[in-house]
Amino acid sequence: MGILRPVAVVTTLSTILLSILWRATLDLAQETFLQCLLENSLRSHPISAAIYTPQSSSYSSVLESYIRNLRFNETSTPKPFLILTASHESHIQAAVLCAKKQDIQMKVRSGGHDYEGLSYVSTVPFFVLDMFNLRSVDVDIGNETAWVQTGATLGEVYYRIAERSNIHGFPAGVCPTVGVGGHLSGAGYGNMMRKYGVSADNIIDAQFIDANGRLLDRKSMGEELFWAIRGGGGASFGVILAYKIKLVRVPQKVTSFQVERTLEENATDIVDQWQHVADKLPEELFIRLALDVVNSSRSGEKTVRASFISLFLGDSETLLSIMNERFPKLGLSKSDCIETSWVRSVLFWADIPIETKIDVLLDRTPQTLVSLKRKSDYVKEPIPKAGLEGIWKRMIELQVPKMFFNPYGGKMAEIPSTKIPFPHRAGNLWKIQYLANWNESGIEAANHHIGLTRKLYDYMTPFVSRNPREAYLNYRDVDLGTSYNGKPVYSEGRVYGIRYFKGNFDRLVQIKSKVDPSNFFRNEQSIPVLPYQENRDDQ
Structure with a gap:
């Protein structure tokens, strides 16, 4: 081993001293x-x-x-x-x-x-x-509203509504353990969006703490800020303590089904018909398409499985009539249909046995925990059959990532893209969610599965939106860009902001610059302030 030169010794000692000084300063x-x-x-x-x-x-x-x-x-x-x-x-x-x-x-x-x-x-x-201790859910059936603190979960919201009424619900996500705060402030959606829009479309008031520590409601915060925190990501603007939501009417009886078809069972033709009808069906009917790779009936081979999962706000007879006329290739039968209450359909969609006591919705812990990666896309035109066949081939090669196709149309095509910051409305046939889950720990496993997800995402480029390639805020994806140190500047924020918010991004920046000019509320993908305020001290 060589002998350290005096300069090297001084440099090493300086580095150590600086490190100790920095740690002491941080501790203080x-x-x-x-x-x-x-x-x-x-x-x-x-x-x-x-x-x-x-x-x-x-x-x-x-x-x-x-x-x-x-x-x-x-x-x-x-x-x-x-x-x-x-x-x-x-x-x-x-x-x-x-x-x-x-x-x-x-x-x-x-x-x-x-x-x-x-x-x-x-x-x-x-x-x-x-926020998990701040989770009260105060339901007012007479006025068809509820005040929901943002530490509550969606399951708690659904349970408390069902306690009071069997003809009311709320249009939000299908995972009961998701927190209200992030879900609603990022727009939120579920299997009733074709009938009632996204979750944030149904927010009518809020309790909000701003950068000066003031507790505000809709009236005192003003309509611009109220607009921003319904889909623009609340963590960029302040702390949302509670939302007042508008409950929606649901029938006493709804119908769900899950029908699976592989490529050997004519999945290509069925998926192709789904593409052309899913956004045009009655707004009471939502049919998600889930795609994954499974073992083929042919020994040693893999195939693609298409699963069609539905919620219909009505009875099975009416649903069968619609399906036979509009989506006959699926071949839906009476035995496929499950008639139940709306709150029990939540269990069905969460892969919880439908006969389970509904107080399972109060369980705040997911059934399983895994490592995961998610990405998103929007599709504006049906994918040609040759394109579908290419996707099947690529999925079988990669095997790991799944895709969920969530259809639009209905109210999603009617609500203006500027009503709230969430811009992905008319013109979109469906949204894609890319899903990769794995149980192995460590960076190598993560890089492997994330890499496969990126490959499938890259392959889908010709079939999805462009200029910008749109993305959904609640499917947070740092591949789209991040700020350097958690305090984004405008040039960084615009890279991912345009993809999440399209034409609403600059309005969000204007509001952010007004209500939080020092950029206190920030994260690696938050809304930045205007360029001339980036180096400005708070006044």
Whole structure:
């Protein structure tokens, strides 16, 4: 081994000293932040019981209890220096004021289903404001509304509505453990969107804490900000404490089915007919197409399976009549149909046995946890049969990624693209979700499965939207671009922002620049401020 030269020794010592100084400075900043939280605590609602640091015995369990993507639960995953499990609005206000004073990054987590972990992971020092204790659901059947705190899950919302009425529901996602906060602020959709639009189309008020710690409602925040937090991603603008939602009417009896066909069972022709009718069916009928690779009936070979999964807001006889006339190639039969209540159809779509007691919807833990990657696309024209056959071949080669095709039409084609920030309306036949799940841990497994997903996504380029290639915010995808250090500048934000929001992006930037000019509320894919404010100190 060679002898260190004097300059090298000095350089090494300088690096060590700088590292120690940086760590000491960071520790002091975190200690100052913690002290600020305690000083801003109300006697009636003490904040100390809501604070977890790495020295707390429950820190790891609190952090991990709402990690829904195991890819971000590795030992190498950056961890927050503090978790604040707010149970009162004053806790949120203290967190905002103290973090803003020190310019500390705050991540806001509701259900933890953020596909890229942006609500609880960062490359810079950060803390997590966890909303899971703020989860009341106050249903007012007389006015057909409900106030829902953003730490609630969709399953809790559905259960509380069903407690009060068998003819009301809410158009949102099919996964019961998804948190209300992220789902609704990113638009949210489910199997009633063709009848009632996306979830955010049915928000009529909100409780919101801004960058100055003020608690606002729709009237006091103004219509521009209220517009932004219904589909523009609430974490870019403030902390949403609760949403007031408009309940929708559902029949006492709805019908679901799941019918599967492989390539050997004429899946190509059936999928082709689905493409031409799915967006034109009555708005009460939603038929998702799921594509995956399975073993063929031919020994040793693989094939593509097309699964058609449906919710119809009506009885089976009416559904069969529609299907026989409009989608006969599927060959739907009476025995395929399951008539049930709307709330039990939620169980069916969540792959929970339909006879299960509905209080299973109150379970906040997913049935399984895996590592995962998601991507999204929008399709504007039917894919030619030759194109479908090429897709089948590519899927069989890759084997791992699945695709869900979610049809539009109905109300989705009628609501203007500027009504809320969510722009993907008329002109789209369906949305694609690309899905890869795996159980192996480590970076090599992640790179392998993410790589396969990207290959399928790249192959689909000729068949999907372009200029821009559109994407859905709630299917968060960092492949579309990120900010350098969690504090995006306009040029970075526009790269992914145009794909998520299209023509609504610049309006979101204008609102962001007005309500949060110092860019306190930020993440790796948040809305940036206007260019001339990027280096501006908050006034």
